[in-house]
Amino acid sequence: GSLVGVFALQGDVAEHVRVLTALGARVRPVRSAADLAGLDGLVIPGGESSVMDKLSRLLGVAPAIRQAIGEGLPVYGTCAGMIMLAESIANPIAGQQSFGGLDITVQRNAFGGQVESFETALEVPEVSGDPVHAVFIRAPAVLRAGPDVQVLATVPASRSGNPERPAGDVPVAVRQGRLLATSFHPEVTGDWSFHRYFLEHVIR
Numbered sequence: 001g002s003l004v005g006v007f008a009l010q011g012d013v014a015e016h017v018r019v020l021t022a023l024g025a026r027v028r029p030v031r032s033a034a035d036l037a038g039l040d041g042l043v044i045p046g047g048e049s050s051v052m053d054k055l056s057r058l059l060g061v062a063p064a065i066r067q068a069i070g071e072g073l074p075v076y077g078t079c080a081g082m083i084m085l086a087e088s089i090a091n092p093i094a095g096q097q098s099f100g101g102l103d104i105t106v107q108r109n110a111f112g113g114q115v116e117s118f119e120t121a122l123e124v125p126e127v128s129g130d131p132v133h134a135v136f137i138r139a140p141a142v143l144r145a146g147p148d149v150q151v152l153a154t155v156p157a158s159r160s161g162n163p164e165r166p167a168g169d170v171p172v173a174v175r176q177g178r179l180l181a182t183s184f185h186p187e188v189t190g191d192w193s194f195h196r197y198f199l200e201h202v203i204r
């Protein structure tokens with residue numbers, strides 16, 4: 001199987017490790033630049049992007065991840081991980097940076113706070129023949145997607161209780177070459193279709 005790193009300075013690392021291992025990947029937690037050596041792919045989990053940003057800069061791993069993305073490392077980001085892959089954050093917490101690479105602008109917490117979390121069944125024909133079970137927890141929305149970005153799924157923003165929500169249908173799953181990102185968390189649902197897609201179609 002592939003050797004897949006899971007960014008492990010913050011977030012729901014264990015959940016991703018469990019899914020990837022069950023799908024036959026070898027998994028390595030990534031906390032330093034050295035941990036990136038020889039990886040076939042990297043997953044950036046859900047959690048809190050501002051903390052991921054602070055820790056990864058403090059511990060010096062941010063430039064190495066940025067470089068690996070630039071060199072074509074396949075990366076899958078879920079929720080906070082999507083924010084870390086976004087070229088631009090519409091509402092950063094003071095000075096918050098991302099790794100970038102994915103030509104999107106995201107709005108953090110676009111669907112509201114913890115109490116406005118919701119679950120839905122998403123049609124994602126590129127990824128699965130069956131609807132994908134998607135859980136949104138303080139999830140980001142994609143406000144802008146560049147011309148090279150493939151939108152894999154959208155949800156009506158009216159699904160959100162947040163008065164600051166964007167209008168219309170918003171992308172919540174996107175791919176640009178070797179970068180894959182979802183606003184939601186397949187690692188907590190038991191629906192492994194996105195992890196399988198990442199291993200079989202993005203890494204390979």
Ligand code: GLN
Nearest residue numbers: 046047048049079080138
């Ligand atoms: N709102 C969080 C952030 O800005 C993401 C939440 C999540 O990963 N479930 O990073």
